[in-house]
Ligand SMILES: [Zn+2]
Ligand SMILES: [Zn+2]
């Protein structure tokens with residue numbers, strides 16, 4: 001484990017590259033560590049739709065009490081499955097912004113997909129992911 005960490009830290013992310021967006025290798029090298037991190041696991045759990053357990057992606061909806069729900073479930077249901085309130089006409093912008101900006105593994109990670117990147121890159125990837133449900 002220690003050796004592995006040193007390996008990652010030992011790579012050349014020189015000063016001139018600090019302003020650049022890290023390339024995909026940067027994320028890949030960190031993915032296995034990330035996915036074993038309970039904080040990340042907790043973070044990802046907030047993107048799990050409480051109804052279908054799929055990863056939520058924008059548009060992310062919410063009920064008037066603030067419970068979030070994925071778009072397909074929102075379109076299918078008429079009341080919040082958690083509190084039975086009606087849905088809000090406002091989407092959950094905070095979750096949508098988080099999704100777009102934070103680095104996430106592909107939702108098919110557990111099936112073997114190695115893709116990782118900011119959420120708005122995911123929207124394109126996941127609809128074509130070779131590990132996804134066909
Ligand atoms: Zn859902
Ligand atoms: Zn609710």
Ligand SMILES: [Zn+2]
Pocket residue numbers: 106107108109113114115125126129130131132
């Ligand atoms: Zn994928």
